[in-house]
Amino acid sequence: MERSWLDRMRAALQYLFGRWPVLLHDAVAACLAWLGAYWFRFNLDEIPDVFLDQALDVLPLVVFWHLVFFVVFGVHRGAWRFTSTHDLAVILKSVIVGTAVVAFSIFLATRLVAVPRSVFPLHGAFLVGLLIGTRILYRLFRDRQISRGEGKRVLIVGAGAAGDMLLKDLGRNHQIHYDVVGFIDDDQAKKGREIQGVRVLDRCSALPQLARLLRIELILIAVPSANAEEMRAIVDYCERAQTPFRTLPKVQDILDGSASSADLRSVELDDLLGRDPVSLDWEAMGQMIKNRRVLITGGAGSIGSELCRQVARLDPEEVTLFEQNEFSLYSLAMELEEQFPGIRFNRLLGDVCDPEAVRFVFSQYRPQVVFHAAAYKHVPMLQAQLRETIRNNTVGTMVAARAAVESGVEKFILISTDKAVNPTSMMGVSKRIAEMVAQFNDAKSTTAFITVRFGNVLGSAGSVVPLFERQIRGGGPVTVTDPMMTRYFMTISEACQLILQACAIGRGGEIFVLNMGEPVKIDYLARQMIRLSGKVPDEEIKIRYTGLRPGEKLTEELFHPDEDLAPTSYEKILLAQSRSLDETHFESELHMLRESVERYDHERARQIAIGLVPEYREGEESSTAESPNQAA
Structure with a gap:
């Protein structure tokens, strides 16, 4: 039992040391936010010596407590490449708690002598901005790098939740690069809007023209709720565009309710002839x-x-x-x-x-x-x-x-x-x-x-x-x-x-x-x-x-x-x-x-x-036995 506890402790410390660049970055951010709060407090002018000396004296205490709560809340665990709202919420909670503890600790140590009270909220706001800002900039930089790589020019049909999730997943796919040029959707209220920076261009009927104009190499159909009639119409537009196309499964076939590039498949006959899901007892x-x-x-x-x-x-x-x-x-x-x-x-x-x-x-x-x-x-x-x-x-x-x-x-x-x-x-x-x-x-x-x-x-x-x-x-x-x-x-x-x-x-x-x-x-x-x-x-x-x-x-x-x-x-x-x-x-x-x-x-x-069976009648006559379209 004791060995197991020691093993877990050792593994946790090894992981923590392995994340030292992230911890170093966050420590530097805490320093900059603390000193920046003083600078802002004194109207972006020179900080008086008595206040600057006190700020530097308590700086180790500020950095220590923030690092403690960064670790407690798991800020260091987030992958910057995939920064999400969850990471932002974690940062916000850790900074709020950390700033409160810092303020209380400094009050006990100095009775806030030469420490303006307005510094604490300013410090918290600056620290949140620095931590979140650098992570978002890093993600945008990586996304930009990937989008600049050679990839298929893609048009996504469907600017709903499935299209949004599919676009997000395509951006994370390092094995195959897709350059998503735009969305199309029959909901005219969405025309001109942007989803993750990608514009909704037009309705589905414009697909053949857009595919030629934008040199589209692949069409991805992200409308899992489409019935057979709607799917037939979309496929007809894709065929007129003479562009390869793939689709997400029907909504009842996506087990986890999410849409990803791994779910993409060829359009099947059942998609075109199938019906609405059966409601059964x-x-x-x-x-x-x-x-x-x-x-x-x-x-x-x-x-x-x-x-x-x-x-x-x-x-x-x-x-x-x-x-x-x-x-x-x-x-x-x-x-x-x-x-x-x-x-x-x-x-x-x-x-x-x-x-x-x-x-x-x-x-x-x-x-x-x-x-x-x-x-x-x-x-x-x-x-x-x-x-x-x-x-x-x-x-x-x-x-x-x-x-x-x-x-x-x-x-x-x-x-x-x-x-x-x-x-x-x-x-x-x-x-x-x-x-x-x-x-x-x-x-x-x-x-x-x-x-x-x-x-x-x-x-x-x-x-x-x-x-x-x-x-x-x-x-x-x-x-x-x-x-x-x-x-x-x-x-x-x-x-x-x-x-x-x-x-x-x-x-x-x-x-x-x-x-x-x-x-x-x-x-x-x-x-x-x-x-x-x-x-x-x-x-x-x-x-x-x-x-x-x-x-x-x-x-x-x-x-x-x-x-x-x-x-x-x-x-x-x-x-x-x-x-x-x-x-x-x-x-x-x-x-x-x-x-x-x-x-x-x-x-x-x-x-x-x-x-x-008196209603039986001999077979009908065919309207034609041959056709101009028949094989030669």
Whole structure:
């Protein structure tokens, strides 16, 4: 114990001696401030000998007490290069206390004979000025040195708090030198103001002209609160400026609430297509999942795997993953077991269309909540494979739903798609019948069957985003179906969180429709991905229009006109009223559909499926199959 105390004392003394230049400077400042106070007291004229002698006599006492309180308050610890308001506050406190002790000590020693009382406040004011002034001058000198170094000429978009913090951090970055030329901001009240000596030049629309005029080499976007629409506009200005650009993450992704150069990254597709943060009732979701047994079919697919991660965060008793793909199941299970060691994961290979296997899983693991995410989804491929489409998407749902009813599952959540609304593909037909299967079983059992319907998911397996990325890496062309084709997009994590929220509020029989925001043109998506890769659309990377493929349509719909849409207590979840269903007729048709699938009777299966979904219509005609902008 004694040795430890001695070691700490020795280390403190070593540090103190290591800061001797700072202590020497501050001691000299105390001397100058003391004598300067006398000089000022006598109107900048010659100090009478009796007063000067007394001033010199007590000078050691003045320096001693100030050094003591400099050390006590830690004035010597501040790095001059990064002098801040905190350092200024420390100096002010130490000088006030030090001056008070000096005055009291001199009073005890001399009874203030030949010591004017006005000297003490003058001395304190001069000392604060000297200590603060020299430190600020040193910082300005160092900042000036760095700014004179060769660095990229930078323009910062956003003259708010994030831009201010980013500018400050750039000035401290010794590894990469940036010469910040100015700010731009759409708030016209800020135009002409200066932030740390850097002027706010103009609004964002002037960015292309300013970039050329000021020879800007890099644009830094410091607007972490920007929504997708605002970000698209900023990126458009950056692209017109033909200048590289980087951005700070969204405000919800900056963990410590501060902005620094280390956070800068490339603009990503999600920045342009993403939406406002989802407001969720995590308590309600936790009550639904916590200490429950959960089964996820298609558990290693794009939606299924993210559902597994989201469910695991809500502390279930166990999670059973039912999946056909061996490697995907293995990889996901390894990831989950590493991230959530306290949760039991059952990884089961199997086919959701195998009644014996599905019944075994339900009877063996007794799930209380089931997420049915197993489905085929590639529209053009499935259009030519009717039997497998119906078997997997419809019959698979029938098998899982029956097993859920027989084993007393509390909630069964069917993951559906916007392609089930007024379908033009057999994939859409198969999912619409799956929705009807859920509605049918909800009416005939105590299990609550809930359907959640949404559009495309960014980056999911087989989606357009990975395809475009691969085509761009290969140098093009990027194939777009039609320049007018639009789709709804949502991130995987947002979709799964909203699925869980819909499950928490569902009581059975509902079709919840996720609010997907505004549809996005696939042509716009392709061009943005090309630009984000650093290439120029139609010049460095060609775009080729291929025309609609079998089963595709130009625009998707999220609900049928006969489904009365109503809001819920969550703005991004809507409730579509289920259409009426003739249960006797539907049950009979389902039985015949299943028999047709088992007999490989494609034509009969097609007739029954279309009969169950009378709104089905053949695929639309493309507005164009080629375009002047296509690849040569």
